[in-house]
Amino acid sequence: MFKIRSLVTALALAGSASVVFAQALPTKAPAPADNPTTAEKVALGKMLYHDPRLSSSGTVSCASCHNTMLGGEDNRAGSVGVEGQVGGRSAPTVWNSAFNKVQFWDGRAASLEEQAAGPVTNPIEMGMKSWDDVVVRLKAIEGYQVAFTKAFGKNAISKDTATKAIAAYERTLITPNSPYDKYVKGNKSAMTKQQIRGMNKAVELGCTACHSGPAFNGPGVFQKFPVIDNGYFEAQYGFKDDKGLAEVTKKAADEHMWKVPTLRNIALTAPYFHNGxxxxxxxxxxxxxxxxxxxxxxxxDIADIVAFLDALTGEFPKQEMPVLPAGKVGTTFNK
Amino acid sequence: MFKIRSLVTALALAGSASVVFAQALPTKAPAPADNPTTAEKVALGKMLYHDPRLSSSGTVSCASCHNTMLGGEDNRAGSVGVEGQVGGRSAPTVWNSAFNKVQFWDGRAASLEEQAAGPVTNPIEMGMKSWDDVVVRLKAIEGYQVAFTKAFGKNAISKDTATKAIAAYERTLITPNSPYDKYVKGNKSAMTKQQIRGMNKAVELGCTACHSGPAFNGPGVFQKFPVIDNGYFEAQYGFKDDKGLAEVTKKAADEHMWKVPTLRNIALTAPYFHNGxxxxxxxxxxxxxxxxxxxxxxxxDIADIVAFLDALTGEFPKQEMPVLPAGKVGTTFNK
Incomplete structure (x- = not known):
């Protein structure tokens, strides 16, 4: 029943999708009321995001799997966490993640702030035993005391502020000015004929029922995948080995439900799907x-649509490399 | 015999060391005749240095262990390579490595160019099967074709040019203007009284026999460590488990001989010694x-010398984060 309902919804929405579709990527992301973006938070968040000392081994930072020098992820099926452990889902891109309505493949986090807290204490990702341990480590680094004070006031180092700072930084990771954006803004030669053909084909197919809006991840939030059972492909790719949202909620209705991922920069983020x-x-x-x-x-048609997806690769903003504050205590990792 | 000779040499040099000692860090590093530093090589080298796709798993870049956002290394005893493997020696800092006369702890590489080639194909570091495989991977990335052409001319992607570019970038990783440098240049209040006491104590002890010159790693190149046998400390730290240069040359005279490491930024690079x-x-x-x-x-005295060593922490240059060129082929890493 559910499967059919989803499909019908998808097809029903397809007709009106071309209107929703034609939106350029905003250059600023909205911030929640309790975490307005400030330069100080962004500077702190950029440090934390790139700091491998937020992992048990001192080797894995947020950027290790969500690489800000690449397409915002690691081009791997499963990411590598501490002690060489490999995760079961492919790292989603951090670029434009500010425009996701929910975070993680299964959408279990409602905000970037909530998402940022997860991997740090996930035993196969960054492996910290608790956020209390993270806070102890950060407090021992004088430069972090200074940076947290600037961003949040005195004695503010906590899970709450650390994740707010990381989220504030992530809200700056936006890639505007793709050929598609230029096209939407009126430069009709910004996309090739093949790319335009591919765009029209995607609308015609109803891809836009789920992949519309500026980040091509709405108007809905979740969608079932796969909608249509296919034993041949399932044997090859094992998409249904992972139940998606139902792994969290344990509800039958949530089986194989996934956050609709953005299509922005998709040409850079192989391999594909939740299991890569x-x-x-x-x-x-x-x-x-x-x-x-x-x-x-x-x-x-496939070639045309791929050409169109190529047109969704944006411009990556220039970023200064953070200088991570030195710490004499808590920054020595033994074998 | 050798042990005694080293010690005598060390003590004999100590008297004249204060002259050699007082040198500020140059702001530019000399480049070899066959690899003059150019902006194009530095830009390419910075990309290669930070690109995890130079490792078999796509997860380990030069910067993973020689972190340019930290003190140029990873604050670990043994670094972590592909598949979670841990190396037997502590990663030396990349900052100011241009001023080392030889590279690696055992000094087995005569240049930064030669050094850069090593870890990429070391099975427990970056794990590539061969440089031919690296070249194939780089050639498949269009942005690298462009960057190599700019730096070296057409069809220039090779082990030779890649390592030259990495070395050219590393020659820019210099941290001038430490309190010590300011002091040497005439600002006598740049170091505290304790730091000056510690400096004088280091000279008096003869530390400067080996740790002189602008990078505190000369005038010699190699030195035995430990010079004096001590069963108590050996049991605790196992320094002699690793024979240093003799592991490469198999010569008895080279046993426990090590490159004299720089003392620059040493306050940032715990844990210490070749085995961390x-x-x-x-x-x-x-x-x-x-x-x-x-x-x-x-x-x-220990506290004074540590205070002095703190005065060797320099200023880290601002660096723009490289945008790594996208590649559709050879950049997908499976579980």
Missing amino acids: SVKTLEEAVKLMAKLQVGQDLAKS | SVKTLEEAVKLMAKLQVGQDLAKS
Whole structure:
């Protein structure tokens, strides 16, 4: 029942999607009322985000898997955490994550702040035993005392402020001015003919039912994947081994429900899908057409849609490398 | 015999050391005739240095262990390479490594260029099977084709050019204007009284026999460590488990010979010694006095010398974060 309902919803929305679709990426992300973005928070958050001392081994930072020098992730199926452990889901991009309505593949975090807290104490990711341990470590680093004071006032080092600072930094990670954005703003030569064909094909197929709006991840929040059962592809890719949101909620209705991921910069973020089982964008497009809207695409259509997706690669802002504050205590990691 | 010769040499040099000692860090590093530093090489080298795709798993870059956001290393005893493997020696700092006469702890590389080639194909570090494989991977990334062409001309992607670019970038990683440098240049209030006391004590002890010159790593190149056998400390720290240069040359005369490491930024680079077995600078100073020049230092002397070493922490240059070129081929790493 649920499967059919989703499909029907997807198709019903498809007709009006082209209107929703044509939106350029904003250059600023909205911040929640309890965490307005300030330069001091962003500076602190940038340090924390890149600091491997937030992991038990001192080797894994947020940036290790969500690489701000690359497409915001690590081009791996499963990311590598402390002690060489490999995670079961492919790291989503941090770029434009400010425009996600929920965070993590299964959408279990309602905000960037909530998301930032998770990996730090996940035993197979950054492996810290608790946020209390993180706070002890940060407090021992004088430069962090200074930076937290600037951002939040005196004696403010806590899980709450650390995750707020990281979220504030992440809200600055926006990649505007893709060929698509230029096209939407009126420069009709910013996309090639093939890219325009691919865009129209994506609308026609109903991709835009889920992948609309400036970040191509709405108007909804969650969607089932795969919508259509297919034993052949399932045997190959094992998409259903992971139950998505239901792994958290344990509800049957949430089985294989996933946050609709942004399509921005998708050309940079292979491999694809929650388990990173698909190596190329061509294969990903083919599978989405088959499993979500029941279409067998011609090779030329796939090529056109991939060309369009290439047009969603934005400009990466210049960033100064953070100088991480030196710490004499709590920064020595033994074998 | 060798042990005694080293010690005598050390003591003989100590008298004249204060002259050699008083040199500020140059703000530019000399480059070899066959690899003059250019902006294009530095830009390319900075990308390569920070690119985890130079490792088999896509997770380990030069910067993972020689972190340019920290003190140029990872604050670990043994660094972590691909598949969670831990190395047997503590990563030396990349900052001011341009002023080392030889590279690696055992000095087995004569240049930064030669050094840069090593870790990439070391199975427990970056784990690439061969440089040919690295070249294939780089050639598949269009942005690297462009960057190599700018730096070296057309069709220039090779082990030789890649390591030259990395070395050119590393020659820019210099940290001038430490309190000590300001002091040497005439600002006599740049160091505290305790720091000046510690400096004089270091000269008096003969530390400067090996740790002189602008980077505190000359005038010689190699030195035996430990010079003086001490069963108590050996049992605790296992310094002699690793034979140093002799592990490479297999010569008895090279046993426990090590490159004299720079003291620049040493306050940031705990833990200490080739095996990273010593957690604090206080303990490192105590051990050096005991094992190299046979002195039992008073606690106050140790504190003074540590204060002086603090004065060797320089200013870290502002760096723009490299945007690593996107690659659709060869950048997908599976579990």
